[in-house]
Amino acid sequence: MFIHSKDHIEIIEIGPREGLQDHPTYIDVESKVSLITALFESGFKKIEAVSFVHPKTMPQMRDGPEILGKIERPAGKTIQALVPNETGCRNAIASKADEIVVWTYPTDELNCLTLNRSISMTFKEISAILEIARDSGIPVSAWIGCGFGYPGMNEQFWRDVTDMTKHLIHMGCTEVCLSDEFCMANPRIIYAHLKELLNEVDKSQLLVHFHDNRGLGLANIIASYNVGIYKFKACLGGAGRHTDLSGVAEKKANDNMFPSVPTEDMAYAFEEIGIHTGIDVNKLIASGRLLEGILEKKLYSKVVANNISKEDFIRNSSEKNT
DSSP: OOSOOOOBOEEEEOIIIIITTTOSSOOOHHHHHHHHHHHHHHTOSEEEEEEOOOTTTOGGGTTHHHHHHHOOOOTTOEEEEEOSSHHHHHHHHHTTOSEEEEEEOSSHHHHHHHHSSOHHHHHHHHHHHHHHHHHTTOOEEEEETTTTOOTTOOTTHHHHHHHHHHHHHHHTOSOEEEEETTOOOOHHHIIIIIHHHTTTSOGGGEEEEEBOTTSOHHHHHHHHHHHTOOEEEEBGGGOSTTOOSSSOOOOOTTOOOOOBOBHHHHHHHHHHTTOBOSOOHHHHHHHHHHHHHHHTSOOSOHHHHTTOSHHHHHHHHHHHTO
């Protein structure tokens, strides 16, 4: 039985950004646009689709302006652009991004490893980005990476995450998403700490995003729903640089990432238990297969791998009986 009775949730799809950004072979604009279009047609209202980082840092994302110029957005559909600094923000706004997304980490060590600067320097950048976006009437939301912990964290960690979340909202971020790259979360931690965070932050301003190398990703999502979280970020097929897309993490010396919970699996689970996502699961499965074709690799999604759709069931049954 669920503690909360809200009968629907919101999922923001991040696959076109997280799922593609580190793919070693360049993916053409037409393929990226077709994927984003398919995801919108699946029912997503909001997609984190592009990143305006320096092309030398992330070559795959160099075509953000072209993608934004070609995407047709029906009424009520939103494209988010991830930006690291003022320059990225200005470029995203000039390219007609609907929303801006920034990111930070809860310790200077983690922040420097990823963003090459301290938390205080990052917050100066975020402050400038918020001012630029505010002048253009564009909302800004934020990620907190490793928001559920990291190996060797101290007892102050959860207080730091709470304070950072509150500070980002106070600065003007509309929402904050806590990401679990190190897969430190479990339902017990969520019930203890996420519930405590919601005593200080309005639930409408908090999202979560879970990775799944320890098999607890979907359990963590359900636990988050139970404590009052109704907004999630998810990645189609669990794709990204942190997986070889067959469910086995790549062995890289500087890579501590692991597969995300696939959007397909998450949407299917919620719909099956009567909590509506606004997503057409069959169309989402088709989007997952489209991404498999684009990447020429197998996705992490159990739903895609097991052909869980009415059409597939009928077709497979027919084939077995002939």
